[in-house]
Amino acid sequence: MSVVGFDFGNQNAFIAVARAGGIDVLINDYSLHATPAAVSFGSKNRQMGVAARQGVSTNYKNTVLNFKHLVGRKFDDPVVQKYAEFIPAQLAKGPDGDVVFDVSYMGERHQVTPQQVTAAHLTKLKQITEAQIGGTVSDVVISVPPFWTNDQRLALLEAGQIAGLNVLKVVNENTAVGIAYGIYKKGFLPGLEEKPKLVAFVDVGNSTVTASLMEFNERQCKVKASAADDQVGGLFFDNIIREHFRREFQEKYKIDAKTNPKSWQRLLDESEKIKKQMSANSTAIPLNIECFMNDIDVSAKLARAEFEEMAEPLFQRIRNVLSSLIQQSGIQNLQDISEVEIIGGSSRIPFVKQIITHAFNREPKTTLNADDVVARGAAMQCAILSPSVKVLEFNVIDNVNYDITIDYLNKENQPVTQQVYKVNDEFPGYKNLPLHKVEPFTISAQYEHPNQVPYTDWKLGTWRVNGVTKPADADYRVVKVRLGLNHNGIFAVSKAMFEEKVEEEVEEPMETQTQPPKEGEKQEGDKGEEMEEAPQEQRTKKVKKVRKVVHELPIEQLEGRLVNLAPYVEFERRMQQNDLNEKLKADAKNAVEEYVYSMRDKLCEQFAEFVTEEESEKFRALLTDTEDWLYGDGEEAERDVYEAKLAQIRDVIEPPISKRQREKLDQEEVERNLREAEKEFQAEQINEPRVEEPMDTK
Structure with a gap:
């Protein structure tokens, strides 16, 4: 994992x-x-x-x-x-x-x-x-x-x-x-x-x-x-430098880089390089770009002190x-x-x-x-x-960056705006809001100070709590709404519920009272022997009890970010599959190209002894034809075509080479075995004890 x-x-x-x-x-x-x-x-x-x-x-x-x-x-x-x-x-x-x-x-x-x-x-x-x-x-x-x-x-x-x-x-x-x-x-x-x-x-x-x-x-x-x-940030520093060079090129070369999108992007990339060099050098850094725009070569330079003056607003x-x-x-x-x-x-x-x-x-x-x-x-x-990894506990307490308020109607149906978070409050965390309600209701949330938020939409969303009805025995229900910022820093109304007291009859066992016998007396039926206790029928009674039942209410988001992701997910899956197919096709093409280049070298080097001159010329011609095909008719071929082409040329070139390699290996093994046998024979001759014949005394 x-x-x-x-x-x-x-x-x-x-x-x-x-x-x-x-x-x-x-x-x-x-x-x-x-x-x-x-x-x-x-x-x-x-x-x-x-x-x-x-x-x-x-x-x-x-x-x-x-x-x-x-x-x-x-x-x-x-x-x-x-x-x-x-x-x-x-x-x-x-x-x-x-x-x-x-x-x-x-x-x-x-x-x-x-x-x-x-x-x-x-x-x-x-x-x-x-x-x-x-x-x-x-x-x-x-x-x-x-x-x-x-x-x-x-x-x-x-x-x-x-x-x-x-x-x-x-x-x-x-x-x-x-x-x-x-x-x-x-x-x-x-x-x-x-x-x-x-x-x-x-x-x-x-x-x-x-x-x-x-x-x-x-x-x-x-x-x-x-x-x-x-x-x-870095991008805006780069742009300051780019604008400087743009003005200089307008005066010096009478060209405006901003009118050519590619040149404008190229100048931004070069400006980033200049910025990085200036961080390590206090001397002026030169800029030279060939064929920058309209086939014009441009050059300029910029010193750190000049850059710092230009970038003062940043x-x-x-x-x-x-x-x-x-x-x-x-x-x-x-x-x-x-x-x-x-x-x-x-x-x-x-x-x-x-x-x-x-x-x-x-x-x-x-x-x-x-x-x-x-x-x-x-x-x-x-x-x-992650549940898949065990690490030492480390508690993270984050802070809220914007004041957040909610709007709702109170029990008198008067609009109420209530602050639920202020800047630097802790999150994640949730708040429980008790509301007196007799019917479904809505809660909306927004940033309290839109001018402090770098975003055009200051509303966070509107949520409708459904399933609320007027109780028979009270003027309203106390609905507890759970809302707040989750661990992602996202505000939501996550839960709503109310408690209801329900009276119901339940059966409970009845208590039985039996007087114990006096000291020295025996119970009826006691004859000095232990008797088995007779089974007694368990008697019950019905009693009324009140218990609390928690009803969770359905919540519907009416406003906020509501997006159907299914079409996007499907399109991404198709693009991923197409990317994979193209990669596999490119890999197959590269495999053919790599085989052509490597085999051409091997025929001159490590495989030279395993092919005849006639075979070498034939194989080289096949490799050349394959190379021409790769950059000609086969440049846009499908994956299976490349795989078939590779298999085809390998079937022509490799069998005779492999056969002669095996023959050479077999011959080497035979020679090696003969040498080993000869060594063993010589060792036996050296180690064999000599038998002295008796001298003839005649």
């Missing part, structure tokens, strides 16, 4: 697996730890991961990148429009207002949702994991930003279902980091009864900056406060995140914070480290792996939750 954690990043994903020896971060089919979040749709199949990312230039309009923050969003969402320029594929508005990607797949136009693209990405991660562990993926935990809303979390769970994954939990990224830290620091943390250790974590990723303050005790992690900004957003965290936490003295840990790829930017140092009045530490710590924490969370 596998226990897996996926770090679902905007640019890359990381996979970690909990095993007996600890947590392992897996490599993909290109021997890399980072698997690009990229999906491309082609005329024959899909490409995911490294292959999709490398093929952007050749399949630009059908490749989807930077889709993470589009999951669960509507087309008109400002976040969707902001990310549109970073996504090669064309965005469109779906029938229900959701954002979709308009792509060509197997010769037909398709509109696929971000959830479907995410499912394809998760499918790739699943395939990588299964190839590495040699088994099926059963349980998985996937990370999400802590500020993700109800709909976004539900949408990611939908993607998991479409991909055929059993998602035990969607864990907040900062919480996963805290789990990894708490477990790795086992034995160095204060006891549960002692004052907790306070640690700050700053995650500067590709598309988000998240800062968290957490309390640690031995075997426990509690998120005290968190703050985030989804408008700053740096200020990071400062705001850190200030918000400190303010939320209520920390009066920054010295109460024991450590500051930084993670995320963009934390390597020198000026980012300076900002963090200034905010906390101390140098941040880099003891955690900046790239894969979230995946490690997710795998640990999966191990904690």
